[in-house]
Amino acid sequence: MxxxxxxxxxxxxxxxxxxxxxxxxxxxxxxxxxxxxxxxxxxxxxxxxxxxxSPGMPQEVRVEVRSLTNGTQLSWKAPAYGKVKGYYILMRETTSAVWQKKIFSASTDIKLPFSKDNYFFAVQSVSENGNESLPVVPLPGR
The missing domain is CATH 1.20.5 (Single alpha-helices involved in coiled-coils or other helix-helix interfaces)
Incomplete structure (x- = not known):
């Protein structure tokens, strides 16, 4: 430390x-x-x-990069350990140093109406008690 x-x-x-x-x-x-x-x-x-x-971090977090659109498709797998209530998708503009938006999802994939060209994304697992895992920045999906 x-x-x-x-x-x-x-x-x-x-x-x-x-x-x-x-x-x-x-x-x-x-x-x-x-x-x-x-x-x-x-x-x-x-x-x-x-x-x-907190539950473990989401696994295999991916952002779809095959098609160029103004939306963003993210997908991931449940963490290896811990009980998960859902996931937070974190967003920030590429010019921002801090996360600006947090969206909850109970699913392991989401389509967002925000361009991957203008935002950085990450996904966190969240427990029933609200404890959050470390965020995982997606890798390009194929």
């Missing part, structure tokens, strides 16, 4: 402890944000506990 800050200060990591021209280098306690570290440390086991209660 590795915990880092989003905006790391490279003067305080991977450096020998020293002072040069008034600048202190090194990974020292005086530069730690212990509240941030506490929150991050608590978040990791909470995420792992959620994954432990």
């Amino acid at each position: 590795r915990i880092t800050e989003m905006n790391e200060n490279y003067n305080h990591q991977h450096q020998d402890v020293r002072t040069e021209k008034g600048v202190v280098y090194g990974d020292l306690a005086e530069f730690m944000d212990f509240e941030y570290l506490r929150k991050n440390t608590a978040m990791n086991p909470a995420s792992l506990a959620n994954l432990a209660k």
Whole structure:
């Protein structure tokens, strides 16, 4: 497990402890944000506990690429373990860094009215209690 800050200060990591021209280098306690570290440390086991209660990831997730249309056909197989209530299809525009839409399906295939040219997709398994597996990005289907 590795915990880092989003905006790391490279003067305080991977450096020998020293002072040069008034600048202190090194990974020292005086530069730690212990509240941030506490929150991050608590978040990791909470995420792992959620994954432990989740069904396995969907298997053989595929996106149909034989025909060029403005729709997208996704298919997958049930996970190897865990009881599944259904699946979430995650979507985001190709210009977005975060998932923007979540669609529920009880089936193992879905046709969406969104172009695979404009969106990235992924599929998650979800349990009766709402615990979600890791998302699986589809491979091209043949």
